[in-house]
Amino acid sequence: MTELPDSARQQLKEQVGGPSADHIRRVFERYAALFTVGDTDGIAALYAEDAVVRDPVTSPAVEGRENIRAWYQSAFDSMGGGMEMKLEGAVRIAGHLAAGALIVRTHNHETVMRVETLDVMEFGDDGLIRRMDAYFGPSNYHMEQG
Amino acid sequence: MTELPDSARQQLKEQVGGPSADHIRRVFERYAALFTVGDTDGIAALYAEDAVVRDPVTSPAVEGRENIRAWYQSAFDSMGGGMEMKLEGAVRIAGHLAAGALIVRTHNHETVMRVETLDVMEFGDDGLIRRMDAYFGPSNYHMEQG
Numbered sequence: 377m378t379e380l381p382d383s384a385r386q387q388l389k390e391q392v393g394g395p396s397a398d399h400i401r402r403v404f405e406r407y408a409a410l411f412t413v414g415d416t417d418g419i420a421a422l423y424a425e426d427a428v429v430r431d432p433v434t435s436p437a438v439e440g441r442e443n444i445r446a447w448y449q450s451a452f453d454s455m456g457g458g459m460e461m462k463l464e465g466a467v468r469i470a471g472h473l474a475a476g477a478l479i480v481r482t483h484n485h486e487t488v489m490r491v492e493t494l495d496v497m498e499f500g501d502d503g504l505i506r507r508m509d510a511y512f513g514p515s516n517y518h519m520e521q522g
Numbered sequence: 523m524t525e526l527p528d529s530a531r532q533q534l535k536e537q538v539g540g541p542s543a544d545h546i547r548r549v550f551e552r553y554a555a556l557f558t559v560g561d562t563d564g565i566a567a568l569y570a571e572d573a574v575v576r577d578p579v580t581s582p583a584v585e586g587r588e589n590i591r592a593w594y595q596s597a598f599d600s601m602g603g604g605m606e607m608k609l610e611g612a613v614r615i616a617g618h619l620a621a622g623a624l625i626v627r628t629h630n631h632e633t634v635m636r637v638e639t640l641d642v643m644e645f646g647d648d649g650l651i652r653r654m655d656a657y658f659g660p661s662n663y664h665m666e667q668g
Contacts, residue, residue, distance in 0.1 A: 380663055381635070383600050388659055390580040397661035434536040434617045454529050465610050465623050468640040468657040471580045475640045475657040477611050477623045489527070494614040494621045496642060496657070511614040511621040511642070513534055515543035517526055 391471035395503040403505065404467045404476045404495070411461040411480075414452045420445035424504040431510035433496075458483035464492075472499050481520070492516040537617035541649040549651065550613045550622045550641070557607040557626075560598045566591035570650040577656035579642075604629035610638075618645050627666070638662040 380388070403422055410418040420441050423429075429438045429447065438447045452459070460481045467476040473496070480491045493512040500506050526534070549568055556564040566587050569575075575584045575593065584593045598605070606627045613622040619642070626637045639658040646652050 380660055384637075384660075384663060387581065388578060390582075391578070391659050397659065401661075432534060432537070432616050433619055435533065436536075466638045466662065468623070468638055468659070469661050470578050470657050470659045473579055473657060475621065475623075475642070477614070477621075477640070491530075492612045492614055494623070494640075496621070511616050511619060513537050513543065513614070513616045514526055514530070515547075515615050516612065517530060 388470075394472040394501055395499050397469045399503050400469050400474045400497075400499060401467045403497075403499075403503070404463060404474070407495075408461040408463055408478060411448075412459065414459070416445050416448045416452065419448050422505050423508075424500055424502070424506050427504070427506050427508070429508045429510075431508065432513065433509040433511055434513075455482055472501075473497070474499065488520040490518045490520050492518075534616075540618040540647055541645050543615045545649050546615050546620045546643075546645060547613045549643075549645075549649070550609060550620070553641075554607040554609055554624060557594075558605065560605070562591050562594045562598065565594050568651050569654075570646055570648070570652050573650070573652050573654070575654045575656075577654065578659065579655040579657055580659075601628060618647075619643070620645065634666040636664045636666050638664075 407422055423441050423444050425441050427441060427444060429444050438444050462479050464477040464479050467474055475494065475496045477494045480493060482489045491512060493510050496509045497505050498507040553565065553568055569587050569590050571587050573587060573590060575590050584590050608625050610623040610625050613620055621640065621642045623640045626639060628635045637658060639656050642655045643651050644653040
């Protein structure tokens with residue numbers, strides 16, 4: 377890691393403890409890979425037992441790992457499969473909090489839809505996701521050539 | 523805008539009212555441009571009178587437009603000028619909430635430092651920023667060739 381300038385060290389002094397940046401980055405990568413293959417058990421295992429998901433962030437919260445698993449299953453079922461999720465740029469990591477921009481492409485229609493989303497996650501000391509809020513809306517849906 | 527699929531329309535039905543996506547996107551672009559030239563009055567004018575900033579999100583809140591203006595001035599003074607901020611990818615917009623990945627390059631040292639940051643903002647109906655949280659940490663600092 378780059379040696380931090382003094383100004384940054386002062387600014388970031390509250391970011392102590394919690395899972396490592398490497399762990400958090402790997403969870404984001406694993407989340408995108410599991411999402412792409414529709415592995416809801418794998419996704420649920422990334423979440424804490426009492427985790428809370430808002431996807432999008434403006435919708436009512438889904439609470440608890442089993443409800444979260446069912447929510448992803450329902451989302452995958454309604455899409456009929458064929459969603460690919462990729463990170464766009466580096467995951468930003470601030471202690472227990474992290475945010476990463478993502479691109480989802482859906483292939484289940486005649487055309488390909490690209491959705492720009494962005495997940496903010498809070499992690500527990502155990503490395504599990506305690507909260508996930510997904511930022512996207514109508515302006516983030518785009519048609520691509522099929 | 524792309525015509526939304528039924529599943530998305532249902533999912534996004536809570537995102538009503540508030541400033542337009544175009545307005546929010548322009549605020550992010552303007553924020554990056556004003557940050558790059560160090561225009562603290564211009565930046566402060568984007569914020570509501572009682573806005574709250576956490577930059578990074580793990581640090582104590584800076585509350586109120588005038589305190590926010592002074593905070594940016596202090597940040598620019600401590601860097602000695604020469605910070606360039608650019609959006610990385612599209613701004614994700616969810617009703618009154620929005621998030622955008624940003625890259626900041628500092629040119630005041632012999633080498634160039636690249637910092638990956640990501641701002642989550644909440645907007646009021648008047649189009650002003652009510653809350654800004656910046657996500658970044660030590661793993662987001664990188665040296666580049668000067």
